[in-house]
Amino acid sequence: MFYPRPRHRPKGFDELSFYAEHFDTVEVNSTFYGQPREEVTRRWVERTPAGFEFSVKLYQKFTHPRMFRERIAGALPDDTRGNAAAIDALARPNAADLDEFRRGIDPLASSGRLGALLAQFPASFKNDPAACDYLEALLRAFAGYQVAVELRHRSWSDSIGDTLGLLNTFAAAWVQIDEPKFRFSIRQNFLPNVQGFYYMRLHGRNVEKWWRHEKSEDRYDYLYSNAELKEFSETAGAARELVKKLYLYANNHFSAKSVANAVMIKRQLGEPIDGAYSPEFLEHFPDLAPIIPARTSGESDLLARAEPARPRRR
DSSP, X not given: OOSOOGGGOOTTOOHHHHHHTTOSEEEEOHHHHSOOOHHHHHHHHHTSOTTOEEEEEOOHHHHOHHXXXXXXXXHSOGGGTTOHHHHHHHHSOOHHHHXXXXXXXXXXXXXXXXXXXXXXXXXXXXXXXXXXXXXXXXXXXXXXXXXXXXXXXXXXXXXXXXXXXXXHHTTOEEOEEEOOOOTTBOOOOOOOSXXXXXXXEEOOOOOTTTSSOSSGGGGGXXXXXXXXXXXXXXXXXXXXXXXXXXXXXXXXXXXXXXXXXXXXXXXXXXXXXXSEEOHXXXXXOGGGTTTSOOOOTXXXXXXXXXXXXXXXXX
């Protein structure tokens, strides 16, 4: 819905370049499922303007060992699946994995286009001595990069002093998240913990489908209202006065709702609304019409050019 329909796309249309006309950063999710490759990230740089930044999610082997272990076990021949020791060894990150990830993101880092590395841990990652040791080792391995750590289990906020002490030692940002709250969900105050940068992710509040859903994307089927977003835009506005750089990403990507909410947040923060939007997008989100002016004569029939909204005279 955000991108023009395939039959309406001009020759040579590129989704990443189109996205970069609207926003100045993107959070890369594909690197969670496979290690980044130099030739791919180099092309990302070439397809986006100077100043555009990529925040990159760490490969799942670094943050979701159980998921990665199950993936390995499922790919092995039947007669080797019972070898738990061998599977565990394969599932543990090693120096070669670190080197491969660093090589993959080098085109971004060397060009000044790398934002933060996102270490997104699952809700099952609880605060205990083993987890703390692992997190410390991971932060040490990625020293020299901006690392944002997303923790979801309440045990981390229940021991907030120790958690902050660990993250602050490595100048890592504690990712501030909005998502449905359950008994063991992390509690946060949305304050920045380091001066280097701030990282916020909005996952939506679809309580009913958070744990029970037919498709994983159903979890993120949620559109924030202007009133709900006001809290985050005000927080972001205050936080960016305290840090060198702020990253705010909407992860409620179902049916382009993240794009709609990102536009709303930019409006609330007084940021310019850049780029072109399809008529289908504006029809689906009619409340954005006053924010994204309709196209003028001479513009493409396929897209509506967005300009910074001007105050209306009364």
